[in-house]
Structures are given as C-alpha cells and as structure tokens.
Amino acid sequence: MRIAMIGTGYVGLVSGVCFSDFGHQVVCVDKDQRKLERLRAGEVPIFEPGLDTLMARNIADGRLSFTDDLAAAVDGAEAVFIAVGTPTRRGDGHADLSYVYAAAEEIAAALTRPTVVVTKSTVPVGTNREVLRRIRAVRPDLVIDVASNPEFLREGAAIDDFMRPDRVVIGAETERARKVMAEIYRPLSLRDFPMVQTDLESAEMTKYAANAFLATKISFINEIAALCERVGADVKAVARGMGLDKRIGDKFLHAGPGYGGSCFPKDTMALARIGQDHSVPQRITETVIAVNDHTKRRMIDKLIDLCDGSFNGKRIAVLGVTFKPNTDDMREAPALTIVPALIGGGAEVRVTDPQGQREGEHLLPGVRWMANAYDAADGADLLVILTEWNEFRALDLGRLARSMNRAALADLRNIYDRQMAERSGFVAYDSVGREA
Structure with missing residues (x-):
C-alpha cells in the first residue's frame, strides 16, 4: 500500500520505517530541511537502537523516502497518517492539538481521491471526529474516512514493540477504513498479534x-x-x-x-x-x-x-x-x-x-x-x-x-x-x- 506519514518525530519516524519494512511504500513528510537532509542521507536524528539499520535498508530498497512536499506525498496515498506532536499546552495542561488540526487541513487541501486519514498522535477523546469535521469543511467534494491508531512504543525498544506488539488498537467506524487498516497491519495479523477493533x-x-x-x-x-x-x-x-x-x-x-x-x-x-x-x-x-x-x-x-x-x-x-x-x-x-x-x-x-x-x-x-x-x-x-x-x-x-x-x-x-x-x-x- 502507499502510505504518507506526516511528521518525522519519534512516533512518525519509527512507524514510517517499520511500515516500509512490512513492504509498504512510505513517504515521510517534514518541514525541517536540515532534518530531511540527514534522513535522506540515512542518518537517524534520534537514538533508537536498530533504527538506523532498518531505515537504511528500506531507503536502499526504494520503499522509504522523505520529502517536504505534502501534496506530492498524499497524492495517491491510500492512508495518510498524522504523527505530529501534541505537547502539553502552556498554562492549562491540555494537549496542544494545533499541529494535528493544521496537518489535517493541509492534508484535506492536497487530497485528490478518497483516502483514509489516520491519527497516530496521542490525542484526547473526540479529536478524530474533529479532524473529520475539519477535513470535510475543506473538502466536501471527497469521501474521506478517519481512523484512530494510537502507538504503544517504548523508547529504546520501539522496533520490537512495533514488530511484535502486545496489541494493535484500531478505531474505525466505516468498512473502508477497517479494510485499509487491516491491509496495513496484515503482516502482524498473519502472525496472530492481537488486533483490537473499536x-x-x-x-x-x-x-x-x-x-x-x-x-x-x-x-x-x-x-x-x-x-x-x-x-x-x-x-x-x-x-x-x-x-x-x-x-x-x-x-x-x-x-x-x-x-x-x-x-x-x-x-x-x-x-x-x-x-x-x-x-x-x-x-x-x-x-x-x-x-x-x-x-x-x-x-x-x-x-x-x-x-x-x-x-x-x-x-x-x-x-x-x-x-x-x-x-x-x-x-x-x-x-x-x-x-x-x-x-x-x-x-x-x-x-x-x-x-x-x-x-x-x-x-x-x-x-x-x-x-x-x-x-x-x-x-x-x-x-x-x-x-x-x-x-x-x-x-x-x-x-x-x-x-x-x-x-x-x-x-x-x-x-x-x-x-x-x-x-x-x-x-x-x-x-x-x-x-x-
């Protein structure tokens, strides 16, 4: 499948690399030019054991690439993952969702076909429905589905957690979203790792x-x-x-x-x-x-x-x-x-x-x-x-x-x-x- 991963922070980078190792075509998007230069050169900007080797292999095999062109990345993608930061908002303790909503609206403006937009960032209850509302406000002409796919990665053991998870949690309420997510995680379901559909x-x-x-x-x-x-x-x-x-x-x-x-x-x-x-x-x-x-x-x-x-x-x-x-x-x-x-x-x-x-x-x-x-x-x-x-x-x-x-x-x-x-x-x- 063709996947666009918006954000190359800890979650986005690990997820993008691991999805490409499943055999999917993955394009990771970021606006930081210096980070992109390092990633394209095969240099991992974070310390995570084994990630550099896995990333280099999938870049060499042509399954993994990095860009700042969001429109090109989402064009033709069957799933677009939002993996941007949700830091604590100053002053009130809430999760800052500004990056999530900005990404959703930018994705919506760039879409050319029906797509499943998946939130991998950690977000409060109700965020995915708001993402869908914002996408539909920008693109009422397209049928867009949303899914929630929270990550459970331990820093220092993230690759093992992704490849051999205790469970994969998928929140999806349309048949198309469920089918797309099932296909993305098919390599894990074939090995009988638990899939929690909700x-x-x-x-x-x-x-x-x-x-x-x-x-x-x-x-x-x-x-x-x-x-x-x-x-x-x-x-x-x-x-x-x-x-x-x-x-x-x-x-x-x-x-x-x-x-x-x-x-x-x-x-x-x-x-x-x-x-x-x-x-x-x-x-x-x-x-x-x-x-x-x-x-x-x-x-x-x-x-x-x-x-x-x-x-x-x-x-x-x-x-x-x-x-x-x-x-x-x-x-x-x-x-x-x-x-x-x-x-x-x-x-x-x-x-x-x-x-x-x-x-x-x-x-x-x-x-x-x-x-x-x-x-x-x-x-x-x-x-x-x-x-x-x-x-x-x-x-x-x-x-x-x-x-x-x-x-x-x-x-x-x-x-x-x-x-x-x-x-x-x-x-x-x-x-x-x-x-x-």
Whole structure:
C-alpha cells in the first residue's frame, strides 16, 4: 500500500520505517530541511537502537523516502497518517492539538481521491471526529474516512514493540477504513498479534488509560519506597513479592527518582484535564502526577543529606541524565529537576551519559560533561546514579571510591547495595526504598 506519514518525530519516524519494512511504500513528510537532509542521507536524528539499520535498508530498497512536499506525498496515498506532536499546552495542561488540526487541513487541501486519514498522535477523546469535521469543511467534494491508531512504543525498544506488539488498537467506524487498516497491519495479523477493533473514542481513551495506569504503578511503588525507608523494609523485596502475583505483574514496579519522558507526564496531565472538562475528575491520575513531582523533590533531600546539609562548594558527579536508558530523550527527565537544584545550591556538577549530551548541553547549562563515570567521579564529594544505563551496572566501585574526595554514593536506581558499597570503600550510601 502507499502510505504518507506526516511528521518525522519519534512516533512518525519509527512507524514510517517499520511500515516500509512490512513492504509498504512510505513517504515521510517534514518541514525541517536540515532534518530531511540527514534522513535522506540515512542518518537517524534520534537514538533508537536498530533504527538506523532498518531505515537504511528500506531507503536502499526504494520503499522509504522523505520529502517536504505534502501534496506530492498524499497524492495517491491510500492512508495518510498524522504523527505530529501534541505537547502539553502552556498554562492549562491540555494537549496542544494545533499541529494535528493544521496537518489535517493541509492534508484535506492536497487530497485528490478518497483516502483514509489516520491519527497516530496521542490525542484526547473526540479529536478524530474533529479532524473529520475539519477535513470535510475543506473538502466536501471527497469521501474521506478517519481512523484512530494510537502507538504503544517504548523508547529504546520501539522496533520490537512495533514488530511484535502486545496489541494493535484500531478505531474505525466505516468498512473502508477497517479494510485499509487491516491491509496495513496484515503482516502482524498473519502472525496472530492481537488486533483490537473499536470505535474512535475507545481507541483514543485506550492510549491515555494505558499510560496513566503504567504511571500509576511507578508512583505507587515510589510512594511505597518512601514508607519502606521509614519502617526498615526493602522495596525491592516488596516489589518482587507483589509482582509475582499474576494479577499485578512485575513491570513498572522499580522504585526510582520518578518517571519522565515524552508520554507519561504529558498523557497523565492531559487525562486529568479531560476528566475535569467532563466533570469526572480523575483523582487517581491527579495523585499520580503529584506523587511523581514529590518523588523528584524527595531525591534532592536525599542528596542534601549525603552532602551534610549543603551542596555549596561540593563537587557532585551525576551518572545518566536521560529519562531512561537506551534513549537520548530528556523530556521531563528527573535530571531536569535534580541537577538544577544541585547547581542552584552551589555545587560543581560533572555529568556523563552515553547519549544525553546532545540534548543535555542545552537543557542543563552549567554542568561539565565527562567521558565516563570514572572521569566524572574524580575528586567528587558525591556520586549520583540517576539513569540505569548498562555501563553503570558493573562499575568498579573500589576504583570510584579511591578517586573521590569523599566516597558517598546516591544509588537512585538501586543497582548496588549498601554492603557492596561499604566493602568498596564508600563511607556513605543511600538508595530508594531501602533502610538508610
């Protein structure tokens, strides 16, 4: 099938590349000329393991191309996907739909034949019907169908999530839309991956409900972690005991400095506002947001305690600033709350991250970037593990302790334990959800 993908951000690029690997002809559209030049050269502008190889192969095979000419891209396309950003709108927490509606109207003006317009961006309930209304207002002469196809991609594992999904959710209410979407995802349905066919509103709500529930598990275990510290329990043991219950599961029960990224903060905020707008407050989601904010601030208190009450004049090494490993994404990362607090308190902050420097140089002014953990820790008064990259999981703790001015470790991802740290020469150690 011929597919046009409007937007080459994280969702649009991964989806476009993977659709082309299914055998479809995919044209990805973007207005950023510098990004287009990089994409055409086979250079991936984001860090996503395996995406560069997959993209290069499909460009070489002629199934994948990039353009700024939206009209040419949608001409003859059987499906046009909208995959533009829906950031949190300033001031009120709503999802900003201006890019979605602008794309829909531009698509409508360029269409020359009946087409299915598919929203892949995360959008509030009712957005797809508004997209259809706007398209029909521009092109009352064409029969246009709409579909909702929310994404469920984990950064760092997006290709595997796309190719081997837990489910594909498709909101479609016309026979033609259902047939087109079935043909697009035929390679997955042949392999018996679940296809959830539903109405537009249910598809839209599924995305928000799923992300809010996962965020709830994170905030829940972080709140339990705070209590574990007070009562002498070990949150890792508690989480394991919980997670072995099949009704609960062990995913997203890892205590840490709070969630971040492009989805959970934005989507929980949007769901809370949707509930308020419809006079059905989402009290659990609202609390999840508050707990996550508090968790980040609680980490700062831990670091102050390890610095004897003040950051002033201290040298602090931070390992990892992206919101999770295997990504270069720093959106809403705990580092964006914690690191400025260190600098604001008068600390000299040294940072290392395998992929975070490109974004971090703009987002974390005032830090010094180091090549590795050992360089960052040299002469430091405190070492903070903030992101659980694999290369931070087997560090030579003894080497680190010997190189530091004062060997104190804040293990905010619970990679190590107190006994191991003390045997290695650390004189102070703290983690999350384990007795201080």
